[in-house]
Ligand SMILES: COc1ccc(/C(C)=C/C(=O)O)cc1
């Protein structure tokens with residue numbers, strides 16, 4: 655049986671098949687702003703995305719993911735805490751069963767209802783797959799979602815959910831500009847961590863934006879209409895919130911851009 659978010663296959667069990675779960679730079683963490691060190695050497699993020707690289711939207715059984723053409727440098731991340739150029743491969747979300755939880759990272763113990771991950775890979779490597787397991791292979795920009803007004807840019811994604819309700823469904827999704835999902839201020843915390851789902855590779859330079867974007871409660875409810883289960887199987891509502899007990903929430907040193 656494959657990994658998931660239930661008591662029998664969830665985050666507390668992943669170590670059985672992915673021993674790196676007990677590694678030295680595992681994500682997510684609790685970000686404690688008061689303990690972050692300001693690093694004047696950090697540059698502002700330089701994110702440039704080309705909507706024509708947007709390919710499709712899919713339900714992979716763990717999240718909803720939008721995938722991009724990464725055969726050119728036209729959608730990429732430079733500067734910030736990284737060196738070189740990292741290409742955008744995909745973005746996806748994590749959310750919970752209710753508006754009081756769902757984010758992977760927490761901020762001084764505060765959980766957000768959801769978290770967006772924009773996954774970029776280091777072009778010093780030949781491909782995403784090759785980069786995914788290297789210590790400097792990936793850079794993931796994390797953006798928290800908080801409950802507020804309806805987000806019209808997010809709505810463009812949600813409008814596609816009815817066609818990808820169950821696991822394995824995907825549909826073409828063109829001309830979406832991921833920069834419309836970024837907050838106005840790109841101040842960030844950064845630390846060296848890992849993928850937050852199996853294979854949990856310790857290959858991620860995390861760049862977590864301090865400013866959240868908004869989603870309405872109704873929009874959050876739409877995420878929860880997606881299914882972990884495939885067509886025909888007993889419907890199993892997708893909610894990817896990890897239940898970590900308090901002492902699991904390890905805070906770690908991370909640098910702040912502001
Ligand atoms: C090579 O297989 C991979 C599977 C998943 C991932 C990601 C990007 C996981 C995550 O977002 O936590 C990377 C590589």
Ligand SMILES: [Zn+2]
Pocket residue numbers: 746747748771850
């Ligand atoms: Zn993620």
